[in-house]
Amino acid sequence: MKNGDWLILLFCLSLIPLSWLMTKRQPGTTTAIEITISDKPAVVYSIKVNQQIKVTGQLGDSVIEILEGRVRFSESPCSSKVCILSGWHQDSGDHVVCLPNKVGISLISQQDRFDGINF
Amino acid sequence: MEAFNNHLNKQIEITEEDRIIASFAALAIAIHVLESGFPSPVPGVKPGLANIITLLVLFRYGWRYAAWVSLLRVTAGSLLLGTFMSPAFVLSLSGALASLLSMLLLWTMVRRWTGLAGISVMASVSHVMAQLLVAWWLFIPHPGILVLAPVLITAGILFGIFNAIIATSIEKRLKGHLV
Numbered sequence A: 001m002k003n004g005d006w007l008i009l010l011f012c013l014s015l016i017p018l019s020w021l022m023t024k025r026q027p028g029t030t031t032a033i034e035i036t037i038s039d040k041p042a043v044v045y046s047i048k049v050n051q052q053i054k055v056t057g058q059l060g061d062s063v064i065e066i067l068e069g070r071v072r073f074s075e076s077p078c079s080s081k082v083c084i085l086s087g088w089h090q091d092s093g094d095h096v097v098c099l100p101n102k103v104g105i106s107l108i109s110q111q112d113r114f115d116g117i118n119f
Numbered sequence B: 001m002e003a004f005n006n007h008l009n010k011q012i013e014i015t016e017e018d019r020i021i022a023s024f025a026a027l028a029i030a031i032h033v034l035e036s037g038f039p040s041p042v043p044g045v046k047p048g049l050a051n052i053i054t055l056l057v058l059f060r061y062g063w064r065y066a067a068w069v070s071l072l073r074v075t076a077g078s079l080l081l082g083t084f085m086s087p088a089f090v091l092s093l094s095g096a097l098a099s100l101l102s103m104l105l106l107w108t109m110v111r112r113w114t115g116l117a118g119i120s121v122m123a124s125v126s127h128v129m130a131q132l133l134v135a136w137w138l139f140i141p142h143p144g145i146l147v148l149a150p151v152l153i154t155a156g157i158l159f160g161i162f163n164a165i166i167a168t169s170i171e172k173r174l175k176g177h178l179v
Helices: A003-023 B002-009 B016-036 B050-061 B063-081 B087-109 B116-139 B143-174
Strands: A032-037 A043-046 A051-056 A061-067 A070-075 A095-098 A103-108
Touching (some): A003 B143, A032 A061, A070 A103, B016 B050, B016 B063, B050 B063, B050 B087, B050 B116, B050 B143, B116 B143
Antiparallel strands (some): A032 A043, A032 A103, A061 A070
16 A cells, blocks of 8 residues: 555545535424325425324324424334334424335425426 | 458458457456346445456556446446446446546556555545436435435445455466466
């Protein structure tokens, strides 16, 4: 190994933390959640309204709870319960998915969005 | 009859250079195709063993030969795998072009200070980064895809070193042999 090799290795190694920092999500304010069941189009709910939503997935009924700007799975027919155990979610850009029941929640931020574009 | 003879005389001349490029490209294509048959634990992560051939050719014959071997491998490899002109081919080509470019820059500018290891690592990291950017730009314009960057760069460095070790040992054994 020559000196330049070490230099290149060092440079490439420094790219790892750098790329990690650059791609780290900046949590924005969540304004709404999208619930997707199987392949059906997503349904949008506001995160400001506290409510319990019952949806029917592949296996049965999942209950999604919205409380004070946070969202979680509170009941699920799946056997692993990974979705429930993942707890509350509030950062926009996050996704919670119950794969067995094919129910997905995406936390979205509707700020800075165009509501119409004209040419 | 005379016209036919003229036609025979006008055949393309096969030079020594053509022979070298063709034989190394054939080797690289075989490795490329074999490697694509192996399952990968993480999608998108593979060792890129065919680049060992590109590295060897670069060190023995220079960057023009290496560029030929690498681009022939991508094109013929995709024809054999049935991915020619598909998104997989676009990714493969962009990765190959990026790693060729970085190898060319290191080879022509700082050859005195770098060996196989540096060039191999740089090539595989630029390969990964180019593919990631192209995938983000052309296929999945979602910032989520860039989350893969740290994983892919780490794998790129590891396999870059791995390939350099293999290439060095091959180079040692080849010393004095071959053209």
